[in-house]
Amino acid sequence: MNRRNAPKSADWVHRAAPAEGVEGIEAFFEGKAYGWHRHDTYAIGRTLAGVQSFNYRRDMRHSLPGHTMVLHPDEPHDGQAGTGEGFRYRMVYVEPALFQAALGGRALPFIEGGVTTDLRLSQATETLLQQVSHPLEPLELGDALSELAHALAAVSGTVPARTSADYASAVRARDYLHAHWQRIVTLEELEAATGRDRWSLSRDFRMFYGTSPYRYLTMRRLAAARSMMLRGMNLTDVAANTGFADQSHMTRQFTRTYGMPPARWLRMTGGRG
Template sequence: MSVILKARHGAGADWIDRAPQAGGIERIEAFFHHNAYDLHRHDTYAIGRTLAGVQSFHYRRSLRNSVPGTTMVLHPDEAHDGHAGTDEGFRYRMVYIEPALFQQALGGKALPFVEGGMSHDPRLFAATEGLLQAIDCALDPLEQDDAIFELAMALDAVAGSEPQPGKRSADYHAAERARQYIHDALDQPVTLDVLAMASGRDKWSLSRDFRLLFGTSPHRYLTMRRLDLVRRLATEGRPLADASAAAGFADQSHMTRHFTKTWGISPSRWLNMLKLAANTGAVSGQSSGFSAR
């Protein structure tokens, strides 16, 4: 891996490597010289480490500076950007985890929130070790499940979550039925009324519970799953216009607006960076870690 990184740095280009997506998580390693991402937000937890340099980002109205040894924990639907804090650029690894996976471990508790987006707590650093290993190291399914459970427990402990007396509990099973319905209907019109019928919950209670349990609204969750499908189809070689239509977007421009707003980077630039990482790995005679999501 170090040989590949050295070759890429010498080429003077930003790059992104992606591990094979599996089981509701996405793992990346990337290097940026200057600006990485514009202000954006996504519906997953973004948890990672800076491996080299200074990784600066705006988060909850403050500028944060991540250096090696720090664990970054960005909550779903919290706006943030990313840029190099020094002229040397920065390299980092990140894992994106669906809140639903944490819910399976937390049993319907409110999602943990780590204040400030960064932590020096050794419990979090240890709990992320398995998920943030080198991108070219595949995760065994049981290893991944264990790591997610340990991370959920560490997040809950570090966040200091406490039960709130008198607060009505959310209906996890109804919200989960609605979430599964969304996955099965990406290319179809989906309304809150339809989700309410599928879940057996009134629509306003469902909307509130969905946000509490999965960190985002039903509509935004649907949009994100459609964007996930676009990324998978695009990395398989489908034109962006075709991928947009297959994922249920009105047209390519509609998809592009959501893509850029979500990840702070246009879909065409994202694809070019993936291709650069893959081509550089091929030249080096080693695996790049690039694969379809």
């Protein structure tokens, strides 16, 4: 088919006004939505129409209207329509640190299978999964996150972290990565900043924040990159300003994380790509 005469895609993505540590979207896709990718956040959502299908933990999952999806940080997954009618959904991406504020150093909750009909989680996500045009007040957001954290812990049966895990050191490592995301950070630096050896620190960081320190650093760079792209900065300059070796390095990391290259992401979110 001549590309000029190809039918225009009906796919769309609407983004909510971002809040600290929380990002929300509502979207519609007719066919393939995302390639394989993974986040360092929880992805928590609800299918509004159609059948939402995705590969997750070695199996194909199917979410129907009213189902709640809970994808754990750093778990690879993709996304596509389960039928020819396409699917519409809402999703919030929540930094694990926000749930840790409520859970106080417990291991992160894990919901087996990624899709659930548990009424506790359906009710606990109602506030966060409102229409993206309805911003939440700060206290409202905080209450909603706390309620959801405890619902996740109850449904998953989360138990306190083992006594050898060092939550305070993991917090210091996270703070250090936030302060130095624009440059290369070495393991020796993190050891010095936290007083914890690299192997214990890496293990504990993943327990409390759901991903590795390097992956967490990469995600801070990508978050800054998306903000710069939306402000109209070209991709070469974005890569140079966010600590990536070059544009191709940034594009590879972006695609692995969001399931699509930067140019498509910009078009889908109303940018200028």
